Amino acid sequence: MDLVRTLNREKEKTKNQSEEKQQELEGRIERAKKLYPVLTFVYYYGSEEHHFWHGARTLKERLASDTGVRKTVLEAVNDYRLPLIEIWKLTDEQLLNFKSDFGLVIRAWRGKTDLDRDGDDTLVDKWEALQALSALLDNAVFDLGSPWMREITKKEDVHMREVMDVYGRAVREETEKKTRKQAYQEIARKLAADGHTEDYIRSFCSEVLSEEEISEALAGVKVPG
DSSP: OHHHHHHHHHHHTTTTTOOEEEEEEHHHHHHHHHHOOOOEEEEEEOOOSSSSSOOOHHHHHHTTTTTTTTTTHTTTOOBBBBEEEGGGGGHHHHHTTTOOOHHHHHHHHHHSSSSOOOOBBSSSSSHHHHHHHHHHHTOOOGGSSSSHHHHHHTTSBBBBBHHHHHHHHHHHHHHHHHHHHHHHHHHHHHHHHTTOOHHHHHHHHHTSSSSSHHHHTTTTTOOOO
């Protein structure tokens, strides 16, 4: 109650001031004395294997899963329920109830096209929103130093639709690049099988593959000297 003590000291100092000032301070002191609950929620985003929560939802459930805890002990324990929100169980209508950047991020992550928040998909805090989206999508597109991230954040106002358009282009380019690399690794192995030297293979594939990727492709393949 440090705030209450501070306000009381301020009240003592202002005894000779106007009645209006005194009443204002007394009102602030009364408001500071009120207790407000601190609510903690757990948002479960799921995993590749499990979209939904399969663990215990209360402290007693968790303790009961341990066979070493006796029933008489459990009866004496004050239970605590996990205030769990499973993102994948939220309906489209429930998702639209989120009016913050969080709602835009979750809807984008779940592939929803209705990204508008009351007709506006502008990110209030673009950096926090993009970092959250980066963690959910686990993609280098949103790394702070990536060219894609620089393209997204160069504007003062960032819209989620623009973010997802850039993300889509980045994923397509990365997929094409990966497919091309795989094709050139197969070419490297075929060149080796056809009797070409390693120097020739490296020269031929260097435009697409790094030295390490060429070595990986040729691992276990007999290459002429």
